[in-house]
Amino acid sequence: MKKLIFLLLSFIFMACGNETKEESKSVGDTKKVVTVAQATKPKTLDPPLANQVDSMRVARQIFNTLLAVDDNGELIPEVAEKWEFENPKSILFTIRKGIKFHNGAELTVEDVAFSVERMREKAGTRILLEKISGVEIVDDSHVRILLSSEFSPVLYNLTLSLCGIINKEDTLKRGESEIAVKPNGTGPFKLTYWNSGDILKFEPFEESFMGKPNIDELVFKVIPEGNNRLIALETGEVDIAYNLNPSDAKFVEENKDLVLVNKPSMRTEYLGFNLEKEPLNQKEFRQAVNIVLDRKGVLAAVYDNAGEPATSMVSPNMIGGKPTGDITLKPEKAKEIIANLKNIPSKMRIMTDATPTNIQTAQIIQANLKELGIDLAIESVEWGTYLEKSALGEHELILGGWFPGTNDSDIVLYPLYHTNARGAAGNRSFYSNPEYDKLAEQGRMETDIEKRAEIYREAQAILEEDLPIIPILRKNELIGMRKNISGFIFRPNGHHVLTKIEKN
Template identity: 45%
Template sequence: MKKLVLILTSVFLFILGGCNKENKNTEKTLTISTGAKPKSLDPSMNNEIPSLQIAKQIFNTLFTLDNNGMIQPELAESYTYISPKELEITIKKGIKFHNGEELTVDDVVFSINRMLEKPATKIMLEAIESCTAIGSNKIKITLKESSSPLLYTLSYPLTSILNKKDTISKKDNISINPMGTGPFKLIDWGDGEKIQLEAHEEYFQGKANVDKLIFRGITENTSRLAALETGELDIATIAPIDVDLVNNNKELYAVSYSTTSTEFLGVNNEKYPFNNIDFRKAIHHAINKQSIVDAVYMGMASPAKSIVNPTVFGSNQSVKGYEYSLEKAKSYLEKSGIKDIKIGLISNDNPVRLQAAQIIQANLKDIGIDVVIETLEWGTYLQYTSQGKHDMFIGGWVSGTSDSDIVLYPLLHSTYHGGAGNKSFYTNKEYDSYVELGRTETDLNKRKEAYYKAQEILDVETPIIPLYYKNDNLGLSKKIKNFKSEANTIHSYKNIEKGE
């Protein structure tokens, strides 16, 4: 009898093991690498794309943008402007956080008030005077002044809604242990090199099509490409030079799409010699933007005249810009009175940016300026540029809301020097007045006019040097279906399907 029991038990365990193995094999895991390791998963802490790309999966915002760029409710049920300075928002019921707790108006009020204290979000929401609860499912936002970009700002992952109780219990330190209402929940941060998420079973918009998401911080383009080719990655950012290579691989395909981003050369306007406008103009004329577009981006970019991408509301593409002209560059350099100068150029450890930096180095050598390039890891790069330790740096800025406000205000307003966004340390009160008007004016034509004038000032003073508007390039396994690219490069992975 004992032998029979043992035999039956063994058979049962064998069958159970087989079932578990089968379940494991049918589990869908999506592995992604977009390059840089994220600095933090606290959505309100850092306006930087590697972090927000993951935060997008973990959290939700009050609003979202549809395919036509129009505002639609997400966590919000509806909204009403009682007056230009009073906004009431009704919150959807029955939405669950990853720990099973239901989203409440207290969570929303807590999140917004917390945003008003954090540097990255304070910039974008400074028009808010207060946020209070009205009953059990409605909040009221009172503004200091009318704010045209407000709803668009509240659709950006930077303004994600947190769980009040969880955030307080973690003493506000949720950078590597966040919890939201999003389609995926964090399982393991590790050291940030391999971040693991799994599908949120009770997601209010339906469970994701894949069971797990893994984000890997592979900084080298060649290493990402190799991992994509061997199947270790399903989706990866690829260098422009590798697009044809990926398309020629029968197991892969490439996607190249326009973005709302602008790559630029940031210069420290508070440091010698960049406090000299003629020196800045000399640098601008000396840079051959087209050669960078051709050599580095293989034509998948276009030279930039304005810091605001042409796909973004309020972009002024009628500014004169700075043609590549060694003659003009040398003339402005002579006019500046600056001679025999050596300056530093910081790049993060993105090989494509490093190649661009090397071309700029060669361009400036042609007019007698020596440039020393320093390559820094992403976190150190952000720290150095925030603290103003740089002469020049290669940077990029994405308009996540497709509105000029998110570019012109944080990137160049005089009150946001340093980590808040203005790493060029530029100050111009007339410029400030125009971007401030763009925030408060409700007439779209007047808003556009204000932003146009702000960009005309930038064109004259060149405190920041727009380089090019680049495409984003991704390589994907042919097992991946339903991928939808986002112009702000912050993609949703909820609806992606992965075949065998």
């Protein structure tokens, strides 16, 4: 309690010291304003470049995609009211009429074609849509997407907020740097204020084809520290707080004015190895680490058991998903394996970002590797440096996480492991296995769901043997909410729906 009071006083002091004219609220303001707190600010609001979860959460409110997914993960119409495979390499989309952009322009097939072609060129979407060979405008209601080969995941990939449809004329006129900070979408909320700082404000878009949201203003507020997000929630400074610390969940549960959302997410935390370096390129070494890595210990100590251990990066509810495998600790066997290997150094480095949970996880792994006679130094870097260094292979061990945006396993198994995805595209272990690559490619071409599932299970069996990265756990997403908030729609991929939200 003393710690909470101290943090509360600190937070109030900081809030008073940093208050701006834009943030201040007049007494008696009766506007229905819903404020959402998250850990980081968007890097950009240009859809194909917004490939960070907190950026995608915001972009989802501004943009619409050709298709979406419902509560059961099934494809549903959005900008496209219908779609059909004319043949395995051609998909015809019927574009909904009457959709308006925030600047008043009507969405056309030109905008759709321009957006898809642009997605094919941008880093955040290139690998997702690499099998798209072209886009054709058929008439003023239809767009045809052509594929270079059969590519089953394409429809699910197009549901990601990265694939938001933008206005061609406006983009060409204002330039990409402008739309990154002053986006023009068709979504239910229109950006009214962002100085590229920690506050973003939105008003409901009156002409949204999805229907006007029933609040007066939506605010995203960046509060990096989990403790401070909790305090802001408790004091009513915010109405919804994303990604609460596991240790803070009990305070939400004990508060009669708050509600805790504690649900499994699709994000999997992992320990990765740079296979271009000794001894990390030895499969036996990675297998030894796997059987001393204390998944249950990490889950209990760092996440207060809000999640489950993982032995695959593919979630059990995804296509080809499997139950958790053996996580029994076998330190004596691990020591025996290490004793039979050559060139095992006494010191290694693990790189992570500065997230407290990741630092704590790295410390547990540090203790685990000590059992193998290895001193593991923890290298904590800021997010941009983390991405840059790991893409260039400047790491040894690495602590990371993967948050698939859809239920299709391809979004895990191709970018994380395929030879063509080494480096910035996702495969930061620089893993390359022709047998595995073949299965990953077959999965992309197979249209029968059961056959695809079997292919992906075969691919996972190879990964369980090779262990280029070791899955650690799937954590629950912890969201705190004021009790007067309703209509919040949880999504396990983190792209929560705020269109129906109300404040009573």
